[in-house]
Amino acid sequence: MRRLHVLSFVMLSSFSYTSFAQGCNSSLLPSWKDGKSKTAIVDFVKQATNKESDKFVAVEDRIAVFDNDGTLWSEKPYYFQLVFAFDQIKAMATDHPEWKTQEPFKFVLEDDLKSVFAGGEKSLLEIVKATHSGMTVEEYQKAVGQWLQAAKDKRFNKAYTALTYKPMKEMLAYLQDNDFKTYIVSGGGVDFMRVWAPQAYNIPQEQIIGSALKYKYSYNDGKPTVVKLGEILTIDDKAGKVENIQHIIGKKPILAVGNSDGDQAMMQWATSQPHSMAMIVHHTDEAREWKYDRKSDVGHLDSALDEANKRDNWHLIDMKNEWCEIY
Amino acid sequence: MRRLHVLSFVMLSSFSYTSFAQGCNSSLLPSWKDGKSKTAIVDFVKQATNKESDKFVAVEDRIAVFDNDGTLWSEKPYYFQLVFAFDQIKAMATDHPEWKTQEPFKFVLEDDLKSVFAGGEKSLLEIVKATHSGMTVEEYQKAVGQWLQAAKDKRFNKAYTALTYKPMKEMLAYLQDNDFKTYIVSGGGVDFMRVWAPQAYNIPQEQIIGSALKYKYSYNDGKPTVVKLGEILTIDDKAGKVENIQHIIGKKPILAVGNSDGDQAMMQWATSQPHSMAMIVHHTDEAREWKYDRKSDVGHLDSALDEANKRDNWHLIDMKNEWCEIY
Structure with missing residues (x-):
């Protein structure tokens, strides 16, 4: 019973919040x-x-x-396009063994975002270049589309x-x-x-x-x-x-x-x-x-x-x- | 009569050309x-x-x-925007006495367009900069509008x-x-x-x-x-x-x-x-x-x-x- 009560409360509360709130x-x-x-x-x-x-x-x-x-x-917690860029770095890492020791890429691979951001615009620009250039617009947009289908925001x-x-x-x-x-x-x-x-x-x-x-x-x-x-x-x-x-x-x-x-x-x-x-x-x-x-x-x-x-x-x-x- | 004949011919010919040509x-x-x-x-x-x-x-x-x-x-004979630029140089010349001796402006003021064009892109860019920059977009567009109201193509x-x-x-x-x-x-x-x-x-x-x-x-x-x-x-x-x-x-x-x-x-x-x-x-x-x-x-x-x-x-x-x- 208790469980049902809680559930009812949640449902009612959410219902009332979205539809009947003042x-x-x-x-x-x-x-x-x-x-x-x-x-x-x-x-x-x-x-x-x-x-x-x-x-x-x-x-x-x-x-x-x-x-x-x-x-x-x-x-x-930060722009979603950056999440895409970081995920791309990880996906591309097998073709770039040098990234294991190279800043700012190594920080991305180690999930050390504090260090990535500490590198400021220069670091971010390097990451953007590596993931957003050297390909046709078509190829780039295909990669974005595939990422969007799979990726999820961690909090929600x-x-x-x-x-x-x-x-x-x-x-x-x-x-x-x-x-x-x-x-x-x-x-x-x-x-x-x-x-x-x-x-x-x-x-x-x-x-x-x-x-x-x-x-x-x-x-x-x-x-x-x-x-x-x-x-x-x-x-x-x-x-x-x-x-x-x-x-x-x-x-x-x-x-x-x-x-x-x-x-x-x-x-x-x-x-x-x-x-x-x-x-x-x-x-x-x-x-x-x-x-x-x-x-x-x-x-x-x-x-x-x-x-x-x-x-x-x-x-x-x-x-x-x-x-x-x-x- | 002859004059009327000619006139009729011209009218008919133009009429037929624009409306009834095959x-x-x-x-x-x-x-x-x-x-x-x-x-x-x-x-x-x-x-x-x-x-x-x-x-x-x-x-x-x-x-x-x-x-x-x-x-x-x-x-x-050349892009109308260039005609505007040349006309602007002439209109601005009183505020720029130095243009009388300075290329490519002196060529424009002397209507020596052959020499202007002989200077190639570099000359044209200088003329464009002098007439198209250093003002707000609003001011520039006002000048274009005024020019368009007054200027006429020479041939037609x-x-x-x-x-x-x-x-x-x-x-x-x-x-x-x-x-x-x-x-x-x-x-x-x-x-x-x-x-x-x-x-x-x-x-x-x-x-x-x-x-x-x-x-x-x-x-x-x-x-x-x-x-x-x-x-x-x-x-x-x-x-x-x-x-x-x-x-x-x-x-x-x-x-x-x-x-x-x-x-x-x-x-x-x-x-x-x-x-x-x-x-x-x-x-x-x-x-x-x-x-x-x-x-x-x-x-x-x-x-x-x-x-x-x-x-x-x-x-x-x-x-x-x-x-x-x-x-």
Whole structure:
């Protein structure tokens, strides 16, 4: 009996939490509790799409940009693309016996991630080059796809694509239904995201902007290939996000959503015009997801948090108190 | 009477030429004579959009890329963007007295274009830097817009945007009506094209890919700006076109249209898959436009012409014999 009681309690509690928690019974954005953030989103969209409103925005200017890591899916304990890179190093190690003694590869093989991260950007770049270049885009994306099918996040024991945020996917769909062109503008690799993000977020490959290595086109015996080189083409972070938005979209977005100081520049850029808005996913939920901001290396949110507190059209999304469900 | 006769003849001849010339009376693609190229376009679109066809292409894969200079508008006697740059040098000269004696600027001021071009890429790059950098994108585009309103092509005494090809605009519209996503992939500057191309071709700014200088984002006193730097970010020509298609679109186009060897790589890339097609605008009409191919510096068409003659799904568009009207 005791066991059944416990089970009933768990089921009821989970049932009530996801469906009947206060403000969690709406048909519009159902994973968002009624509250400040949901109101901000709905008001923004209603005004932008209402021809009678003085905040109406023409369809061609309804550009919305979203960071990915920590904004559309989780990013802890560290970026999922890095997990992929580390797993690839292990898979490739038999062909690279020299890695057993060579930093930073030996640290990866020994699961000594502290030492990997202690090596800073230089170490990470070496790992990225070893796992992300010297192959065609096609070959690389095949490897990403295979990894995604097998790999699981350790804490939640779920596929990484199952750690995309349900409320954010509802927000994307709501914007798309209202003729917004939704873009990802992420520090993550563009070729990495293009494998799975189109399906996860209903965002086509050509609306995904990210960091990238240089590409090299060759044509041999009637066979054209594009190979990923070991040199950086663009780092899509901070000012780089705005520069890539200018280069690739050529238009100022009217909505920018992020979760860290890396997104602050694109939020400033978007909200330097009328009828615009910025939102920050604030990681406040250590039970259901993670809790971090000013002191975290991954998803460091400090100066953008200060700016959000000062500006009327910058909104903080309180994950713990405003999201009925996370995943 | 004689004068009237001549006038009647001219009117009749022009009337007959544009409206009743053989094969020029169709409601579909009206500026295209019935013939090989028109048939190729219509067949291609009908198959790609017919779910019963084994050449059906899903909407999200209907990506079509077009070169601009010489493919969608004229490019002779030299690229119109260069005319803009030379005109800007002249307009800026009062603030730069040193240019009177400094190459290549002095050649521009003396209208000695032979000497400008003799300086090769290095000279042109200096002119581009002087006229295309050191200002915000907004300021630059304002200057382009003002120039376009005033400047006229010398041979035709028309605004440059009036020298866009009517048949190609019909082809773009036909593709767009059939859910193709049409892109410009041009060696011209992306910021230059974004000023006028969206209106001219019904192609939004975010579907325009071109050469670009680096951008620099700054945020001062609450005012964000993006400045154009004097360093090259990307040259969108030859292999660069494919590399930019990979970077920005992330998908292989099924249709690539160009007019020179600079477009050969992207035509090879597009047609390395089934259900694809390449087309080349062949400048064969010295009376109504220009006639050039293998021996021309601007719009040099040599090796791509050879390849087109060998490949079934590469089509030459004979401007003189297949276009009822040019502009």
